[in-house]
Amino acid sequence: MMKRRDFLRYSAKGVAGLALPISAIEIVSPGEIFADRESGTRWVFLVDTYKCTGCGLCVKACKLENEVPYEANVTRTWVERYVMTKEGKVWADTPKGARDGFTTNKIDLGEGRFQDVKNEEIQKAFFVPKLCNQCEYPPCVQVCPVGATYQAADGVVLVDRQWCIGCGYCIMACPYGVRFFHPVYKVAEKCNFCYHRINKGLKPACVQACPFGARMIGNIKDPNDPVSKVIRTGRVGVIKDEYGTMPQVYYLGLSREVV
Amino acid sequence: MKSHVLRPLYVAILVLAVALIVRQRLVPEGFGAHERGYMYGWHNMNDEQFWKKFPVKYKSSDYCKECHDDKHSSIMRTPHGVIQCENCHGPALDHPNEPPRLPIDRGRAQCLRCHYPLPYPTSGRQNIKSVDPEEHNPGAECSTCHDPHNPNLEGMK
Numbered sequence: 001m002m003k004r005r006d007f008l009r010y011s012a013k014g015v016a017g018l019a020l021p022i023s024a025i026e027i028v029s030p031g032e033i034f035a036d037r038e039s040g041t042r043w044v045f046l047v048d049t050y051k052c053t054g055c056g057l058c059v060k061a062c063k064l065e066n067e068v069p070y071e072a073n074v075t076r077t078w079v080e081r082y083v084m085t086k087e088g089k090v091w092a093d094t095p096k097g098a099r100d101g102f103t104t105n106k107i108d109l110g111e112g113r114f115q116d117v118k119n120e121e122i123q124k125a126f127f128v129p130k131l132c133n134q135c136e137y138p139p140c141v142q143v144c145p146v147g148a149t150y151q152a153a154d155g156v157v158l159v160d161r162q163w164c165i166g167c168g169y170c171i172m173a174c175p176y177g178v179r180f181f182h183p184v185y186k187v188a189e190k191c192n193f194c195y196h197r198i199n200k201g202l203k204p205a206c207v208q209a210c211p212f213g214a215r216m217i218g219n220i221k222d223p224n225d226p227v228s229k230v231i232r233t234g235r236v237g238v239i240k241d242e243y244g245t246m247p248q249v250y251y252l253g254l255s256r257e258v259v
Numbered sequence: 260m261k262s263h264v265l266r267p268l269y270v271a272i273l274v275l276a277v278a279l280i281v282r283q284r285l286v287p288e289g290f291g292a293h294e295r296g297y298m299y300g301w302h303n304m305n306d307e308q309f310w311k312k313f314p315v316k317y318k319s320s321d322y323c324k325e326c327h328d329d330k331h332s333s334i335m336r337t338p339h340g341v342i343q344c345e346n347c348h349g350p351a352l353d354h355p356n357e358p359p360r361l362p363i364d365r366g367r368a369q370c371l372r373c374h375y376p377l378p379y380p381t382s383g384r385q386n387i388k389s390v391d392p393e394e395h396n397p398g399a400e401c402s403t404c405h406d407p408h409n410p411n412l413e414g415m416k
Contacts, residue, residue, distance in 0.1 A: 053384040055372040057346045064350050065316050083379075101372030103392075125379035141299050147290065150302030160306040162287075196313035205317045211341040211373075212383050253381065 041154040042248075043193050044220045046227045046236070047129050049253040051214035054079055054127035056101035061209035063099065065194060067184075074180040075099065076191040077131040077206050082257055083107060083117050084124040090257050091115055102127075128258050129215060131206070132157065132178045132191035133239070133247030140170035140179060140190075149188060155248060156195055159188050175243045193217060220248070316350035319343065323351065334408045347407065367392060370401045 002010075062077045063070050078097030084090050093108040106114040138157050141149050148164035151157050164187035171179040171188060182189035194204035198217065202208070207215045218227025230236065230252075237254035238247045251258075289304035323344040324331040334340050345351055347369060348361045376389035401407070406414045 050381060051383045053373055053382060053387060054377070057342075057372065061317055061346070061350075066313075100368055101375075102377060103368060103371040103375045105377060119378060122379070124381065125377075126382040127379075127384070138299070147301035147303070150306070151295070151299055152307055158307065158310050160303055161309070162306070163303060192310060195307075195310040197315055199311045200315065202315065202319070208317060208319055209343055209346055211343070211346070214383065 040221060042220045043134065043155050043198060044218055044227065044231060045131065045134070045193065045249040046216040046218065046230055047249065047251045048214045048216070049126055049128050049251060051212045052079065052127040052129055053212060053214075054081055054098060054102045055211070056098040057209045057211065058129060058206035058215060059097050059099045061205040062191075065197075065205035068189065069183050070099075072183045073097070074183065074189070076178070076189070077129065080128045080130060080258075081107070082124075082126055082128060082255070083122060084257060085117060085121045086123045087121070091117060092257075124255070126253070126255070128251070128254075129206075130176070130178070131249060132193070133176055133245070133249045134193065136246035136248065137244065139173040139175065139243075139245055143169040143173040145169065152195075156192050157190065158192050158195060159190060161185055161187050164188050175240050175245065176247070316352050317343075317345050318351040319345070323348075326355070330408065337409050337411060337414075339407060339410050365400055365402050367399075367401055370407075
């Protein structure tokens, strides 16, 4: 029979012993990490939804640039169409990720069903390009059990194709649904701001392909960067802020209906 | 202590040693928990090189201009000057070496990406002139009558 005094003593020791390894992990605080990362590059993206026309040339360029099979219904970036009627209905679609643009006013509901919305019924309608948010706290990186997906020092989240086991945890963890399985390599695939291009001083394929300047990339740590200036001084929004992932794709002209 | 008691211990140590050696061999150099710790930093540092070396396919209109200056300067005087050459001609890759000729997307669908009538307020689309493809010469290639490099109606073929 254990005395109460002993029970309390052992409990205290046990808790202290368990807390020790946890405190060892917590020694490096996020603040210190950000202090180290003050200089250099942190890639961010800016989307001006007012300028987007839904042509889908960005999606076409992305798929060809990044060798994502053209006919497979997966894509690193896509464009969503939102149509709100005067009756208060919200319709949204992105047929084939808008690879071929939007060449009908019918909303694609999937499974071969379409919703006809007359132009005179429309209250509000616009296009929203989507891509990886390169979150400051990426949930996809947290959940990867093998360390195959990671964040580079410049903020871009990459997938190690040699190391990915294809478990799909990251695909489920991403609140934005930007991840998918690459149909050829059978590993997780995602937008990486065209890492090969931005590291050569080029713009991402989607940014270059956009005829209207709706997509922009910049370095938030560069005070003279025009995109950085808009994000720091302008009114910009992010998608699903409440998830605490600190997404780094900023939007001009975001609406409540956009998810 | 008797040896039959220690023997399983030796086996356990041997198994552990083999496991550690195998791990040492299999785990690539550069793999580990880096500055952001296990939660965000556990990865192979060298994999960034794979993505940095990924081949560039879209070379931009400035690349095209180096040889096709005439085409480039003529389209730049028109509203279609905002469209990159490669959006219709396909990625340049290593053209003119490989491929020696680039395929041109002349289909109606290519033009309708922008010119299908979707007068959506607060989207850039409402400012673009459009035609109803079911009424405007259905089936015909747009470039039969219109010059994509000079889309103004005065530039009609």
